Amino acid sequence: MAKPTGGFIWYELMTTDLDAAARFYGAVIGWNISATSASEGQDYRMIGRSDGGAAGGVLKLSKDMIDHGARPVWLGYLHVADVDAAVAAIEADGGKVQMAAMDIPQGRIAMIADPQGAPIYLMKPIPPADQPDAESDVFSVDQPQRVRWNELQSSDAEASVAFYKSHFGWTQEGEMDMGPMGKYRFVQHDGVGIGAVMPKMEAVPHSVWSFYIGVGDIDRAVAAVTAGGGTLDGAVMEIPGGEFSVHCSDPQGAAFGLVGPRKG
Missing domain, CATH: 3.10.180.10 (2,3-Dihydroxybiphenyl 1,2-Dioxygenase, domain 1)
Structure with missing residues (x-):
């Protein structure tokens, strides 16, 4: 997952209906969205490309999220060297914390809104143990399904x-x-x-x-x-x-x- 800091390394769809999203994006993009969750405690499914790579993830919006104003949306993840330091610097520059920094098996993440209000994730990823030099390829200037x-x-x-x-x-x-x-x-x-x-x-x-x-x-x-x-x-x-x-x-x-x- 490593890449020079500051780049987009993951994309996530938050939605109310994961099965419908799988059918829709499968037909439109050619993706294969997993039928089962990749995470305990929440319904989070991986987006697979035709070449076997990953294109991102899909998170089901819970009732609590919806009650607090969340709506279906695509969000990006930006790679940072230190999530907590990045959050502090962004807050000092007028940004807002939307989700406090937390650890997940894939790394440490937080969600912020920039000073103009656009939400985005920050992430310090942990590369797979068997691929310590792995780089994210979810963004490409010319390839389909990315x-x-x-x-x-x-x-x-x-x-x-x-x-x-x-x-x-x-x-x-x-x-x-x-x-x-x-x-x-x-x-x-x-x-x-x-x-x-x-x-x-x-x-x-x-x-x-x-x-x-x-x-x-x-x-x-x-x-x-x-x-x-x-x-x-x-x-x-x-x-x-x-x-x-x-x-x-x-x-x-x-x-x-x-x-x-x-x-x-």
Whole structure:
């Protein structure tokens, strides 16, 4: 699971219906979501890729979580060298703790909201005993069934860029002018373009991360979204490089994106 600190090393879907999520994402992405929990005390299932690797996990929202305002959502995990120190530094910089630091078999984690309110996990992972040099491959710039783009809609995009540069060692090079919507600022980690930060759109209630998942055929995947009870939150759009992307919501309401080529 090791990677240079500051990168995305895991993704997690929180949802109200794990079996429905397994059917939906299996049809749309090609994932195989386990039918049994990988954790004691909560229903947490692993997301498997066609190549045998892991793409992330799915957590069932408990009644208590829902009663406290939790809703279906995709969240990312950022690798840090020291969870407690990172939490303290983020709190001092205006962030908020959403879930206190705790140990799990895979490492130490915490959930924070950045100063603009976007939630994200922090994690210091423990690599498998038989693979001490293992690296996470849940993010890829070009492979299907992995997250390929991380996009933050922020109530203060400039401040968000400064925050992630300061706490996670990101860089910000390049931008795209979106006219009245503002600038789409590209961000990099360890020399790789990992996503972008943009001003929050008016219809979005609060700052939030969105994750675009790679597919082999965007039109096939879009058809599976609608056939499976999901919705498209906009039109399929061509992006630089000749591929296409679209923002969607799954049947339980978790937002996500798709990116991939058009084969037709």
